Amino acid sequence: MTNFLSDGVSAGDIVLAGIKAVIAFVICLVATMLMVWFERKVVSRLQNRIGPNVTGPFGLLQTLADGIKLFFKEDIIPSRSDRFVFQLAPYLSLVPAFLTFAIIPIAGDFSPGNDGTVTLPGGQVTGFQVADVPAGILFFLAMSSLGIYGIMLAGWSSGSKYPLLGSVRATAQAISYEAALGLSLASVILVSGTLSTSGIVQAQAEGGFFGMNMIVTGFVPFFVFIVAGTAELNRPPFDLVEAEQELVGGFHTEYSSIRFAMFFLAEFMNTVTMGAIIVTLFMGGPSAWFGLYFLGWFGGFVWFFAKLLLFLFMFVWFRATLPRLRYDQLMDLGWKLLIPISLGWLLVLGGIRVAQNGDIGLFESNTADVIFVLAVSLAIMAIGATLLQKAITNSAQERLASRGLRSVPTQQDLAASTTEQDGGH
Amino acid sequence: MLLNQFLGLAAILFCIGVYGVLTRRNGVMVLMSIELILNAVNINLVAFGAYQGDVGGQVFALFVIAVAAAEVGVGLAIVLLIYRNRRSIDVSEADLLQG
Amino acid sequence: MGNVAEVIVFLISGAIVLGGGLGVILNRNPVHAALSLIASFFGVAVLFISQEAHFLAFVQVVVYGGAIVVLFLFVIMLLGVDRAEQVRVEQLSMQRPLAIVTGVMLFGLAMGGLFLSGPGGEEGAVAATGQQSAMVPIDETEPNVRQLGLDLFTRNVLAFEATAILLTIATVGAVVLVRNEGAEDLVVDEPGTSIG
Numbered sequence: 001m002t003n004f005l006s007d008g009v010s011a012g013d014i015v016l017a018g019i020k021a022v023i024a025f026v027i028c029l030v031a032t033m034l035m036v037w038f039e040r041k042v043v044s045r046l047q048n049r050i051g052p053n054v055t056g057p058f059g060l061l062q063t064l065a066d067g068i069k070l071f072f073k074e075d076i077i078p079s080r081s082d083r084f085v086f087q088l089a090p091y092l093s094l095v096p097a098f099l100t101f102a103i104i105p106i107a108g109d110f111s112p113g114n115d116g117t118v119t120l121p122g123g124q125v126t127g128f129q130v131a132d133v134p135a136g137i138l139f140f141l142a143m144s145s146l147g148i149y150g151i152m153l154a155g156w157s158s159g160s161k162y163p164l165l166g167s168v169r170a171t172a173q174a175i176s177y178e179a180a181l182g183l184s185l186a187s188v189i190l191v192s193g194t195l196s197t198s199g200i201v202q203a204q205a206e207g208g209f210f211g212m213n214m215i216v217t218g219f220v221p222f223f224v225f226i227v228a229g230t231a232e233l234n235r236p237p238f239d240l241v242e243a244e245q246e247l248v249g250g251f252h253t254e255y256s257s258i259r260f261a262m263f264f265l266a267e268f269m270n271t272v273t274m275g276a277i278i279v280t281l282f283m284g285g286p287s288a289w290f291g292l293y294f295l296g297w298f299g300g301f302v303w304f305f306a307k308l309l310l311f312l313f314m315f316v317w318f319r320a321t322l323p324r325l326r327y328d329q330l331m332d333l334g335w336k337l338l339i340p341i342s343l344g345w346l347l348v349l350g351g352i353r354v355a356q357n358g359d360i361g362l363f364e365s366n367t368a369d370v371i372f373v374l375a376v377s378l379a380i381m382a383i384g385a386t387l388l389q390k391a392i393t394n395s396a397q398e399r400l401a402s403r404g405l406r407s408v409p410t411q412q413d414l415a416a417s418t419t420e421q422d423g424g425h
Numbered sequence: 426m427l428l429n430q431f432l433g434l435a436a437i438l439f440c441i442g443v444y445g446v447l448t449r450r451n452g453v454m455v456l457m458s459i460e461l462i463l464n465a466v467n468i469n470l471v472a473f474g475a476y477q478g479d480v481g482g483q484v485f486a487l488f489v490i491a492v493a494a495a496e497v498g499v500g501l502a503i504v505l506l507i508y509r510n511r512r513s514i515d516v517s518e519a520d521l522l523q524g
Numbered sequence: 525m526g527n528v529a530e531v532i533v534f535l536i537s538g539a540i541v542l543g544g545g546l547g548v549i550l551n552r553n554p555v556h557a558a559l560s561l562i563a564s565f566f567g568v569a570v571l572f573i574s575q576e577a578h579f580l581a582f583v584q585v586v587v588y589g590g591a592i593v594v595l596f597l598f599v600i601m602l603l604g605v606d607r608a609e610q611v612r613v614e615q616l617s618m619q620r621p622l623a624i625v626t627g628v629m630l631f632g633l634a635m636g637g638l639f640l641s642g643p644g645g646e647e648g649a650v651a652a653t654g655q656q657s658a659m660v661p662i663d664e665t666e667p668n669v670r671q672l673g674l675d676l677f678t679r680n681v682l683a684f685e686a687t688a689i690l691l692t693i694a695t696v697g698a699v700v701l702v703r704n705e706g707a708e709d710l711v712v713d714e715p716g717t718s719i720g
Contacts, residue, residue, distance in 0.1 A: 442545065444623050502702045
């Protein structure tokens with residue numbers, strides 16, 4: 001690693017970075033447009049409707065038509081709003097969504113002996129991502145935490161009560177689920193041993209299909225990441241931020257015209273990016289399964305989008321089938337289930353790692369050590385889960401008691417009261 | 426780059442923060458100004474670390490960030506309490522102990 | 525060219541840092557001040573990256589940008605104190621001029637320390653601070669994170685654990701401080717529906 005500033009930046013580097021940024025921008029935009037179409041089409045099918053089918057073949061151009069329509073609508077700024085922040089918020093939402101895409105390797109040949117880079121005619125070696133940042137995956141966390149500001153400030157600056165409620169909900173939700181997201185991410189970093197996204201893909205490519213982080217980390221971080229990621233996106237079933245039945249339209253109620261279009265775009269772009277991040281972290285990104293490498297770097301592109309489509313379909317499927325959670329259920333799920341599980345699993349993975357390195361030495365072989373560590377940590381996790389459950393139930397009952405309410409009758413109470421009544425007759 | 430350029434920048438930021446702490450009466454704003462001061466310190470620590478060729482400076486800055494997070498948590502809880510008792514977060518009104 | 529790029533990055537990020545800082549203390553509206561604070565933090569993160577502290581730069585954005593300022597905004601919105609501070613009679617007379625004087629004096633002190641001190645004494649006005657910012661480059665063969673981790677868990681492990689305890693105490697303390705005994709109007713989670 002060299003200091004990019006003192007070593008100097010050549011004109012070629014700048015041109016290359018510009019070209020890569022433009023290509024990534026176009027891919028991201030087109031993917032987002034197709035995603036909007038895909039979501040509408042699939043949801044329609046799942047609801048026994050046809051969906052957009054007029055504009056262009058299969059209605060493919062519907063998003064473009066909607067976008068052009070929104071461009072020409074009147075841009076309304078409420079008189080009670082904070083004008084500056086109101087106009088700034090859509091950009092704060094859209095820009096992080098774009099930027100996250102910069103660290104995702106979208107193509108490249110990761111077959112054995114290759115590291116996914118190509119050498120350009122000018123002699124520059126480059127990977128198929130805009131920026132291979134040394135601590136790349138942290139960039140994703142940073143950007144996803146910045147994306148909150150767009151929603152938060154949009155709700156606040158509208159000067160209206162439903163958007164404010166929506167944005168307060170969004171903030172609380174995003175903070176809660178970011179912890180689970182970060183902890184399951186830590187498991188991936190632990191097994192991959194690197195923070196760079198291309199490094200993570202390479203570490204998975206070495207193991208083939210069974211080298212995928214989804215399998216190596218033992219599935220739990222994968223599922224936690226999907227749930228927390230869906231919540232982070234504010235997508236159903238975690239879309240309390242824009243629950244139509246309660247909050248009109250949520251944080252973007254007061255927005256119209258192109259500013260609304262930007263929020264809409266940011267939302268779908270975030271969905272695509274989150275899918276891409278899951279593919280990169282857990283499914284091996286552009287590396288092929290079962291050694292089915294073909295066509296060099298272009299094969300990586302095909303593999304990447306095939307895997308991405310899987311997750312995009314999953315997000316749409318969630319939306320079409322799952323009912324929305326209540327707010328307290330949402331918080332319970334985040335704080336009482338996802339965070340303890342991902343934290344516990346991270347400790348288990350760490351323990352296994354230490355045992356594999358042979359640093360425990362209780363038994364002859366490392367395998368026995370690993371089994372021992374696994375058994376002990378699972379036992380500790382079981383005890384911890386029981387204690388946590390007990391504490392949660394106890395505090396809930398205490399709270400009920402302190403409010404002078406009778407606790408919600410349990411099965412035994414009900415049974416007892418029935419027998420009492422029976423006895424009285 | 427010279428080391429004292431970083432240190433000079435940090436000194437200016439530090440003084441801005443001190444001015445903010447001394448003049449703002451909104452409790453939340455006072456806490457924000459304290460964050461500015463801590464950031465000035467972080468700039469210094471990282472600059473000294475780079476100067477010495479040692480990651481110690483960065484590790485120290487990491488600790489400062491962690492402590493700042495704790496400080497903000499408790500600080501905002503106190504602001505919340507002041508608001509609950511006095512319906513205002515003006516720190517100059519929290520003067521019950523004044524003789 | 526390398527040095528030029530370095531200076532340009534320093535100038536731009538320095539301007540953002542100071543502009544954000546001024547925005548924090550001059551904006552009447554707390555939400556605008558919080559936005560300036562984010563800008564300032566970003567400038568600091570760029571300064572970190574220009575000095576090879578990649579991990580720290582991201583931690584700066586995630587913790588300050590993602591958690592601390594969000595917390596600030598959350599409290600501002602929750603209390604509904606987001607309208608501009610009323611300009612009333614100042615309780616301490618001369619508070620503002622005195623604060624300016626204090627700030628300028630502190631700055632003078634720091635500048636004096638920067639330029640007048642040093643191993644050379646009075647005549648050696650060129651202090652250690654007048655030298656290149658990276659005298660000894662940090663070992664560049666190893667990733668920044670690995671170096672940080674090694675240092676954190678060997679030399680500073682005690683401080684690390686103390687920080688962990690501090691954070692726990694702060695969390696518990698914050699919860700205890702704002703707990704509203706007996707007046708909870710939150711949704712009661714009945715036993716049986718809790719997911720944990």
